Amino acid sequence: MVVAPDVLFGPEYEVPRGEYEAYPWSPELFVRFIRKIVLECHGFPMIRTRVSGGRRITYNGTSAIYLICWGGDPSCKTVVFYNVPEDLWWYMDSREGEWRDLYRRFVLQLYGKLTDLDYRVLGVSEAYGLEGER
Numbered sequence: 606m607v608v609a610p611d612v613l614f615g616p617e618y619e620v621p622r623g624e625y626e627a628y629p630w631s632p633e634l635f636v637r638f639i640r641k642i643v644l645e646c647h648g649f650p651m652i653r654t655r656v657s658g659g660r661r662i663t664y665n666g667t668s669a670i671y672l673i674c675w676g677g678d679p680s681c682k683t684v685v686f687y688n689v690p691e692d693l694w695w696y697m698d699s700r701e702g703e704w705r706d707l708y709r710r711f712v713l714q715l716y717g718k719l720t721d722l723d724y725r726v727l728g729v730s731e732a733y734g735l736e737g738e739r
Contacts, residue, residue: 616661617660617661617663618655618656618660618662618663619663619664619666620662620663620685620687625682625683625685626682626684627664627669627684627685627686627687628684628685628687629686629687629688630686630687630688630689631686632714632715633715634686635686635711636708636711636712638650638684639708639726640722641681642672642677642681643726645678645681646674646677646678646680646681648674648675648676648677648678648681649674649676649677651673651675652670652673652697652704652707653670653671653673654670654697655698661698663687664687665687667688667689668688669685669687669688669689670686670689670697671685672685708723709723709727
């Protein structure tokens, strides 16, 4: 007999306290951590909204994500963002962790333009049609 994962584990996965650094959702912090992962740790940012078995990540009963540094300096630790707005969580979930769109969106929202630093983070140039946003 096959048992669905949500029957065994429940539909949500509550992040254990103290396992990771946890921060309330903030576009500013998201941008800061993405910059750290790419520029300081030389890693690849990965966003996870679910864990094994498709269980939704929660923290303190709120929607949460893992922001992971993959392949970078081991000192660059995974962080948890909680209180992620539902519409944003679903967007992240449907995009399967694509961080570039979110980074670009929040930088433009916060600062009004992309800088050379942001182009370095995104790994893009005018060849991608972003030159006009400077």
